[in-house]
Amino acid sequence: xxQLQESxxxxxxxxxxxxxxxxxxxxxxxxxxxxxxxxxxxKGLEWLGYVSYSGSTSYEPSLKSRLTMSLDRSKNQxxxxxxxxxxxxxxxxxxxxxxxxxxxxxxxxxGQGILVSVSS
Amino acid sequence: xxxxxxPPSVSVSPGQTASISxxxxxxxxxxxxxxxxxPGQSPVLSMYxxxxxxxxxxxxxxxxxxxKTATLTIRETQAMDEAExxxxxxxxxxxxxIFGGGTKLTVL
Numbered sequence: 001x002x003q004l005q006e007s008x009x010x011x012x013x014x015x016x017x018x019x020x021x022x023x024x025x026x027x028x029x030x031x032x033x034x035x036x037x038x039x040x041x042x043k044g045l046e047w048l049g050y051v052s053y054s055g056s057t058s059y060e061p062s063l064k065s066r067l068t069m070s071l072d073r074s075k076n077q078x079x080x081x082x083x084x085x086x087x088x089x090x091x092x093x094x095x096x097x098x099x100x101x102x103x104x105x106x107x108x109x110x111g112q113g114i115l116v117s118v119s120s
Numbered sequence: 121x122x123x124x125x126x127p128p129s130v131s132v133s134p135g136q137t138a139s140i141s142x143x144x145x146x147x148x149x150x151x152x153x154x155x156x157x158x159p160g161q162s163p164v165l166s167m168y169x170x171x172x173x174x175x176x177x178x179x180x181x182x183x184x185x186x187x188k189t190a191t192l193t194i195r196e197t198q199a200m201d202e203a204e205x206x207x208x209x210x211x212x213x214x215x216x217x218i219f220g221g222g223t224k225l226t227v228l
């Protein structure tokens with residue numbers, strides 16, 4: 001059974017770095033892409049990007065300058081860092097397994113989500 | 121950037137067929153996937169690559185893509201199908217994943 005679980009602070013101050021970790025169980029990192037998706041309150045889903053099994057990354061262009069994603073195989077974790085956080089980054093953040101990339105992209109397993117608020 | 125347009129809401133009576141549409145700039149050649157999201161729960165993949173159904177999803181669910189509109193169809197709709205449904209595709213021009221705004225399915 002593949003399971004993903006997000007963890008990290010639920011409150012981040014403006015201008016600071018939002019950092020989250022996703023712990024994966026029941027699956028190998030190999031041949032998959034490990035993604036972050038967020039949902040602002042009352043709004044739809046927004047893809048942030050992925051880190052691949054090889055460590056390569058792909059980011060949402062509008063957030064690319066602020067995003068870093070990485071993989072730690074020894075801990076079965078992948079992580080997200082979003083710098084210069086603002087209130088607009090307040091969202092429910094999901095980690096997900098991205099089964100393919102490009103035109104064939106879809107997400108077959110998701111974490112429960114973690115609510116992160118950006119506020120002083 | 122490209123957009124996927126969904127109706128905000130769809131209502132259906134129990135036992136009837138619900139159709140949820142997703143339109144965008146030339147869906148021909150794009151694969152559309154669908155996710156069911158209930159309050160307080162994570163999204164569940166309901167259909168992928170237009171018309172492939174994950175094994176755990178009931179056969180009542182089906183998908184199609186005409187090139188102009190993708191559609192998620194739910195036959196014999198049940199109360200448990202009541203949820204928000206999101207379509208998703210890849211935007212090649214901007215090299216990003218795009219989601220529709222979501223459709224709230226109400227089973228009256």
